[in-house]
Amino acid sequence: WRRLPPAPPGLPLLGYLPLLGPLPHRKLQAMAAKHGPVMLLRLGRVPTVVASSAAAAQEVMKTHDLAFASRPRARMADRLVYGRDMAFAPYGEHWRQSRRVCVLHLLSYRRVRSFRHAREQEAAAMVGRVRRASPGGRGAVNVTALIISYTNGIISRAAFGDEGRFGVDGGEKLTKLFADFEELLGTVTFGDFVPWLAWVDALMGLDAKAARTSAQMDALLERVIADHRQRRRDSRREHDGHRDFVDVMLDVNDEADKNAAGGVMFDDVAIKAIVLDTFAAATDTTYTSLVWAMAELINHPREMRRVQDEIRAAVGDGDRVTEDHLPKLRYLKCVIKETLRLRTPLPLLLPRETMEDTQLLGYHVPARSRVIVNAWAIARDPATWDRAEEFVPERFAGDDLTTDYLLGQDFRFVPFGAGRRGCPGVGFAVPSMELALASLLYHFDWELPAGGPSKLEMDELNGLSVRLKATLLLVAKPWSP
């Protein structure tokens, strides 16, 4: 006899799918309050287990990590990242090799540090754009657009090289292409849950849009890879220690070629898929978190003052924030953590799939179940957090900030997931966010536009990540030491 998790009944055929609403993390939180920290829902034809407590998350991502380490197939990922990427890949040899390259080569500490100059330039460019958009603090600035441009900038430079800077200056068409790509990748299709309803996706134009976007992305990446190959033939990169993701993937192939014992080679499709993957995983999450952080600070003037005082004291008379200042900005780190706690950009992380029959808090979980960890609900659980619903950055002040975000330590706070499938991009994300936020807060005092509401509406919008629904428009009053 095997005890299955409590299973609230859904509708015939579609199960719980249509009942999750526009913000599933909220609906699932309310359901967990009634049914407990482990639930079994049928979404279309897919049995889905939902984990909603720190203890359940720990079993998924640590105790039984291997059993929970696969991912379900996603039709959009098949179309957009060739079904050959890493983040959406089932557990297996392809995922293992891709992850290895990602962790050892693309996102190593040394590699992330090598992009420091690109981050600092992009942060300075963002500050310049604020000044131009709001001369002398007159007129509102579209902070959302600025932050998207900054994030696209640093990530496309890391992925495609300094010539591949595709932010606002690189053309609106590309910004739109990236936005469409991320939106599609974040779209849950009917076909994923109810195969015989896949025609609805076609009817809604999703398939056609995916085909169009994928063809444009593919052409762009083909060009980028061809340019890189050409440059390598010309040896123009010989003495250039600074290498982007495409270079690194081509280097890995060259090494494998030279190595008589062989090594793993990545064909062009795999290279395109992995580069696109990191791009997709990095941009939406990073920009969403930055916008949320600015929004929370606007609604919390005391915390805003405190973090600005800290940054301005650390930078002193310097004319800009650099990464050398970041280790001193302890309160800023708390602000970012508190933002990730309350505004977890991927509230349900990325879905997992069980590879074998396993257990979760004593319940039986069959092989090939979809598994969702409601990290957002866990981070607001009043049983484990004081003032769980409030923005209180100080709560993280006692943390040892040198071991920041050590995944798999505290399962009450898992915005990056943990275990084998945990986010390999934390080391990239953290300095990108800290530098951007510190730069915006050092150079300007921020206010809501006069004549509007005195508090910002914090409504959410679901996509690849859950973001602030409103466009963040703020007035930037220049500040100088």
Ligand code: HEM
């Ligand atoms: C605030 C920023 C970010 C957040 C909140 C975030 C969060 C996550 C989460 C929740 C997962 C799934 C974890 C799991 O299943 O346990 C994930 C996976 C992943 N992330 Fe991030 N991420 C961020 C930034 C980045 C960046 C900057 C990169 C790369 C430059 C990146 C690359 C990836 C990749 C490649 C995966 C897939 C890992 C796998 O399936 O093995 N992420 N991320």
